[in-house]
């Protein structure tokens with residue numbers, strides 16, 4: 246074969262450089278370079294490695310093969326002798342031609358690093374040390390198809406390419422690092438936004454309404470560290486209450502670790518709760534502290550505690566009694582100081598009777614119980630909750646304005662039994678806002694149709710009537726103290742008696758004046774009176790009360 250002329254070399258050099266710089270995407274330009282070089286070398290692949298003196302390890306960065314690019318960061322540990330050999334190559338800064346891989350040879354470790362990507366077989370290697378200024382950029386490996394496939398001519402040709410490869414690789418690696426850094430920053434930003442969003446949205450709606458009793462209980466926990474057990478149907482807001490207990494606890498600045506016991510597979514539960522040592526089981530490639538250790542000094546929230554399998558209940562009880570954990574595969578006892586807040590939608594007492602929940606554990610957890618009532622028992626909060634979710638979802642969906650609720654939708658919400666509680670309402674509002682982002686939200690159309698999920702309309706109506714009457718009675722009590730007590734009712738009043746309509750009018754007008762003429766919505770008269778806005782409107786029409794009289 247005639248020796249290549251300087252013109253051939255120049256063309257080869259220019260073509261390679263143009264493939265190398267063809268794209269900012271490392272993968273694209275490397276695939277393109279590979280295809281071009283495969284016409285000049287008997288190539289199986291090209292890889293880039295870096296030697297880390299600190300770790301005394303050889304790091305694989307990427308491998309490119311025909312039509313395929315793998316960006317894989319993996320490490321191969323080196324012996325001190327192998328490390329010294331790598332340093333020696335780097336200092337020589339040239340090309341090593343190995344006609345076949347030999348144990349202890351220069352490219353043996355490069356081949357080992359690629360073992361999981363390329364079938365190990367006898368083949369030749371050309372390793373070029375890439376340098377830029379005084380820095381070593383990496384080891385560029387041309388991987389041959391077989392033994393002895395590279396010649397001195399190949400060695401000469403790869404030498405021509407060392408400088409452009411060094412420049413391109415150094416720039417691309419820097420670019421990759423910037424991208425990775427940017428990605429990390431974006432991820433951090435998303436995390437912070439989520440945390441901020443949660444802080445904004447963690448407001449408890451109904452704290453002065455249907456959750457008034459619960460919040461009174463919770464306030465008694467301020468500054469205390471007793472174990473708390475939060476009970477209530479699914480989706481009633483138990484986790485939100487747990488957050489509130491934590492917020493007012495002396496441990497509020499310490500770790501607050503939340504564990505959903507129902508979401509961890511039974512086989513992993515011990516390891517997750519109590520931690521494990523490296524090698525404790527297949528796949529335990531390193532030691533890991535469990536949730537108890539992570540919560541040391543702070544609080545552990547055991548959500549869905551009723552889902553714990555019996556054996557885990559035994560170990561949990563032991564940790565609570567002794568204040569120490571032992572990691573799986575570990576020999577040491579590790580002291581832990583953890584406050585427990587637990588929650589469940591299950592009837593633990595019934596489970597205890599059936600033998601499914603340990604009695605001793607139950608009494609350890611049942612120190613300060615808080616029961617969150619189902620939504621159907623606090624319908625006065627429904628409209629305010631719906632508006633709270635509208636606002637929360639509007640922010641998440643980035644909508645310019647909050648859509649309104651269709652008035653007839655509120656009636657339907659009041660009659661529905663809400664088996665999924667507040668979470669069901671939140672999901673319903675989200676679906677409605679996806680369907681009608683500009684409003685009005687026809688929530689009634691999205692409610693299930695099964696009649697057994699609705700309270701009898703008549704019963705409901707009389708409930709509302711009863712509520713109005715209660716409000717009226719409260720009004721009387723305020724204006725004429727004592728007239729509402731059982732005894733007082735039998736004593737003739739000194740004040741002239743009002744008809745029910747007159748008393749209702751007074752009550753409605755007082756509420757409207759308080760709310761400056763606002764009828765519905767979170768700060769509206771209907772919410773203050775605890776009745777459905779359309780019921781209030783009907784009464785206003787009947788009594789000829791106009792809301793705008795109170796608007797300033």
Ligand SMILES: Nc1ncnc2c1ncn2[C@@H]1O[C@H](COP(=O)(O)OP(=O)(O)OP(=O)(O)O)[C@@H](O)[C@H]1O
Nearest residue numbers: 448449450478479480481482483484485590667668
């Ligand atoms: N009173 C409330 N005010 C505002 N948002 C609430 C209220 N109650 C519940 N939510 C919201 O409803 C959703 C469900 O509440 P949460 O997860 O606390 O219920 P849970 O009882 O813990 O449910 P589960 O039993 O399924 O674990 C959450 O998005 C929560 O923020």
